[in-house]
Structure formats: C-alpha cells, structure tokens
Amino acid sequence: MTERTLIKDLAASSDGPVSVSGWVETVRDQKKVQFVVLRDESGAVQLVSPRSFDDEGAAIATAVSETISSLSQGTFLTATGELKHDERVKLGGVEVKLDGLDVAALAIPETPIADDSGIDKRMDWRFVDLRVPKNALIFKIQTTFLHALRTYWVEHDFVEVQTPKLMASASESKAELFRVEYFEGSAFLSQSPQFFKQMAQSAGFGKIFEVGPAFRADPSFTSRHATEFTSIDAEVSWIESHEDVMKLHEELMVAGFQAVADKHGAAIKELFDIDLVVPTVPFPRIPLAEAKEIVASRGYEVPRADDDMDPEGERQIAAYVKETYGHEFVFLTDYASSIRPFYHMRHEGDASLTNSYDLIFNGTEISTGAQREHRIDVLEEQARSKGLEPEELSGYLDFFRYGVPSHGGFGMGLARVLMLMLHLPNLRETTFLFRGPTRLEP
Template identity: 80%
Template structure:
C-alpha cells in the first residue's frame, strides 16, 4: 500500500498519485460523475469518479462506481488516485480523481444520531458524535492547552507529580466522596490531589504540577459539573501571599491562550464564531466584599446568607470587568473563612478572611487558589474550628511537624476552561466521555 497522506497536507502536496484514508462523510451518486467527501482526523477532501460510457451512451460498469454506489456514511476506507489542485473546488482547493478504493469496514447505513439530536442522545453515541469537525477541534485545542501549560511548568523548573486516586480518608468534604470496596476495608476516590501535592512541599520539591482525574460525589445536574473530571493543579514553595499564586496562574493561562490562538485561532473563528483573546496581565483583582457591592450597584443582590458569590453574581461581576477593563478574567479574593477549607491561611489582621481567590472566566468560576496554612498549631486549631478531628487527619498533619516552607497553589477544571473558551453551553460538549449522576456509559 502507498504511504498514507493526511488530508490537511494535500494542499501542500504536488499533483500526482496520492493515497488517503478516512471515513465517508457524504456521497453524491450522480448519473455522470460520483463524488465522495472523505474525512480523516485532519480534514476532508472530495473524491471524484467520472462514470464511463460506451459509444452507445450506455454506462460501462466499473468496480469503483459500483463500490461508491454502495457506500454508507461512516464507512472507513483507503482511496488511491490522482491529486489535482483546482481553486474552483470549495473543499480545500484540491480533489482526488479515484483510481482505487479499499474498504476497511462498512458502516450500518442509518446512523442513530443526527445534527439535531439531543445532547443526551448524542452522548449515548459519543463515538459517532466525536466525528464532527467541531469535536475534533475541541480535542486538539485541549491538547494544545495542556501542552502549553506543561511547557511553561517545565521551562520554569517545576516537577511533575502523579498523586494516588485511592485514599484512606477524605481530603476535603466527606459528603462529596465516592466510597469503594478495598480488599477487606474501604477506600475513597480522591476529590482532589490537595493533600498529596502539599506533601511535596515538606519534601523539598519546591514547585510541582499535576494534570489528572478527580472525583466528586456531587448529585449536580448543572451544565458545568461532572462527577469525574480532569483537574489541573500546581503548588509552589516560598510564597509571600496568594498574590504569588495568582501571578503563576495568570502567566500559565497567558501562555496557554497564546498557543491556542496561534495554532487554532482561525479554525475556532470558523467553527465556533469565537475570537480567542490573549489576556493582558495582571488580571483584575477584586476583593469579594467589593465585588458584591459592585454587583449590587448593577441591580443584583447576592443572597445575604451566602458568604460566597453565587452564579448570577459571577456573571454580573464578569460583565462589569468586561465593560470596565475589557478583560475576560477576574480574580475574586479574600473569601470568608466560613466557606473555605481549614488549610487556607487567614489574614493576620482579620481572621475572618482567607488569603484565597476564585478565578472567574467569562462569567463562571474555573479555579480556586490560596496560600496554605503551614504552621501546625494554627492548622490544628482551624481544623477543630471546622468540626474536624485532627486524629483523623494525622497523616496530613504530620507533613507540618517536620518543617515545611510557606506555600500555596490552585486547582482548575480543565473541561470548564475549554467550555468557556469556546463559548459552549455545556461541559458535556467538551468532555471526551462525560460522567454525571446518571451517566456511566459509554
């Protein structure tokens, strides 16, 4: 078999013999000429087969013509033929005049989903839904995003770690844990790598990162929650405040969005009608109390009993930042200790506030970060204040009994960032295989 050429490389290839492989997207079986649109992981091309006729005007049957007439959408095949550049061809300015077809697998003629199928129906047949060019681009954008983050980390001497996803006890809220049988006992699926990435700090690793799965037993049916998701985490030593964590966070996002804009900006504009904007630094920073006042002035009151910022408040403060600063990101800082974990450091002059932040992107929270409390006596006191038994946290608290530097970090949901970047309405659209309270298949 001739060497396969990716369809995206056809425009740069010379006219002549060529081999491409992919799946059938459409067939136009006309009387005088047959057209097949073949798509692979990189793009689509038009295959052309002029029918043959004798002097009497009667068609001379051919194997290729017969094969094309029997093609069903989704059939995978290899096509050989002559590549021709022709600017009149709308699909990439090239086409292939067929010389041969080799069918790898035949698809069932009638597909179970269509362009107007519901999202749940499309999730049932996700492997077919993923054939859409938009889904292919989403996967490539995510790949570029992760690669850019990893490049930044490695170029800045971070260490990559892989923390366990089976835990003996809760890392944060027991209410959001999945319990699993573990030999003669039980274990829990990790809801975050929080404790273990902090363990790297007394180990002297300094700056670390991880991209890995996390699990939340949260029965939420919103457009932005999942029970299994990919968490992007980083933790750094020798910080002065959460400001150092925010600086790291914004630098990472600038690097990632720069790479995405350079590599995929035109495709994103064409398929999603979205212009990728590389944000300026520093990102706007607004203390939560001030943000609530700004939102109130815009006509929305965050419920008084809520120390947090609710989803509508996030949308309102994002709109304000967009109008005032022309920015898609905003750090909301200084959250109340009442709604933050026991390991968040508190302000020396106001123990009711933590040195923490939420990062809001296009109206939705994508991350929480903070300086961690590293003084063992303070950490134990804050755990008790939260109703936690230090004895149950002994493995974690031991980290702080043998010396640990001031440190902090963040955790960020990967799919949520991609969803907001591409202006998608639902996390399921940008997750390869979504897991929610009622979905474990496919």
C-alpha cells in the first residue's frame, strides 16, 4: 500500500503513484470527466477521473465513477492514483489521476451550516465549521504562538507548573465562582492560578509559568467574555517593580508574534487580509490617570466612577497610541488600589495607587499584571482594608509567614490575544469549543 502523502507535500513530490487522504470539498460530476477537490489538514488537491465510453458512446460505469457520483461534501476517503504536475491546474499546479477510492466515512448530503450562517449556528456545528481553512488556521497560529512562549520560558529557566482547578475557596471574587459538589461538601472551579503562582515563589521556584483553563461565573454575553477560557500565566521572583513584569511580558509577546509572522504571515495575509505586525519594544507605558486625560482630550469622558477604564476608553487610548507611536500595544499603569486586589503592592508613599498594569492590544484589555505584596503584615492590613478577614485567607497567608521574595506576574487570556491579532469580532472564533452562560455543547 502506498504511504499517505500530505497534500502540501505533493508539489515537491515526483510524478508517479501517490495516496492522499482527506475530506471531500466539492464534486464536479461532468459528462466526460469527473473532478473531486479533496482537502486534508494541510491543503487541497484536485482528483480527476476521465470517464470511459463504449463503442456506441455510452459511459461505462466503473467502481471509481460510481463512487464519485455518490460522494457528498464532507465524506472522508483515501484516494490512490498517479500524481501529475501541470501548471494549468489552478489548485497547486498538481492533480491526481484516480485509480481507486476508499471511502472511510460517507457524510450525509445535507450540510448543516453555510457560508452565511450566524456564529451561534456555526458553534452548534463546530466540527464542520473548523474544516474551513480560515478557521483551521487559527489553531495552527495558536499552536505556534504558545510554542514560542514556551520556548522563551524554557530558554530563560522558567519552571512549568499545573495548578489545581478544584479549590476550597476563592482566588479572586466570590461572586464569580462556580460551586461544584465535592464528596460530602463543596469545591469551587479555579478563577485563576494566582495564589498557587505565588506559592511557587515561596517554594523558591523563582520563575514559573502555566497555560491552563480558568473559570468565571460571569453572566456576560459580550464578544470578549467566556465562562471557561485558557489563561496564560507567569510569575517571577526578585523583581524591583511592576516594570520588570512588563519587560518580561512585552518580550514574550514579541517572541510569540515573531514566530507567528515567520510561519503563518503569508497565510494570514491570504485568508484574513492582514499584514501581521511584530511589535517593537519597549511598548508605550501610560499611567491610567494620564490616559484618562488623553481620552478626555479626544472628546470622550470615561463614565466610570471606580477609577477604571471602560471599553470605549480602551479603544480611544489605543487609537491615540497608534496615531502617536505607531504601536498596537500599550501598558496602562498605576491603577487605583480601590479597584485592584488586596495582594497588589501599593505605591511607596501613595497607598491609593498600585504597582500594576493592564495591557491593551488593538483597543481591548488582554492582561493584568502587577508586583505582589510579599510582606505579611502589609498583606494582612490590605486584606482588612478590602473587607477580608486574614483568618479566611490563612492557607494563602501561610505562604508569606515562612518567607517569600519580592515577586510579580501576569495573567492573560489566550483567545482574546488571537481574536485581536486576527482582527476578529468575537473570541468564539478563536476558542476551540466555546463555553458561555447559555452554551455547554458541543
């Protein structure tokens, strides 16, 4: 049996016997010749089968011709035949003249979604939706992006950890917890690996990272929220301020974008019509108070009274940065302690501000990072100032009672990064299987 060849490798292969496997994209069942466009995970190729005729000019039915006539879109099969290079063939300059077809699984004729189907309908039939080359490319990009981040981390002596997703108590806000039955009691799905990232600093790991699931019981139906998402997290010891975390963060983003541009830049241009820009360092840094003034000067007043930036404010400051610096990223720094968690370190001499930042990319926040408070007495006082009792946090606070260096880190949503990288309107597009308030299937 001829070994399977990926379609992308056919152009570099010699004419002769070949075997390709994939799914049927189109069939043209013509009077004199039959054509099948077959697609696999790497590309598409034209299969061709000239019909045979008897002396009276009637078509002779063969096993191959009858099989082609019965094919429906989406049918998975293996085709064997002769590879021919022909520059006249628009699809890759090659075709396969069929000798045989082996159908692995015949698809039903009715296609459940079309090119103009809405996103909810497409999510219902996600496995069919992902056969579209543009949609499949997203997850090749994701693979390359994450591999580049991991390569950076490993080359810089980071340790990878996998933190528990079942927790006894909240790591962020109790209002956003999913409670689950746990033997005779209850547990909660992890909103963030935050506490465990900090425990690794107390354990002396120095630099750690994790790529894993996180859960938020947030009944949001926006284009950038999900109840389950993939979080990219890092934490490092012996920092002097949140500036060290931002430097790490921007270097990681450059590494990821460079790898994607190198491997997929041409395909992104072809399928998304985007010239992917690798960001330069350093990224612009703007204190939040100054950013609000800039936004106001552009004619938009951020309406929030809680010292935060709203989505329109993020879009406005991103537009300003693009116009002024030619950059798609900006760090907004020095957030008010009133809206940051108790474990964010506050400014020396001004407890109303924190050593923290949000990273804005193409007008949307993708990450929050900060220097953490590592002094136990200060940490306990900051917890009380947030209405928390240290006794409720005893397991977490124990990390700091036995010594921990200065440290900081960030958490970043993977699907948001990809959504904004590819200028897509919704992170459902960049999530393999989306989970939201009304979606638990497929």
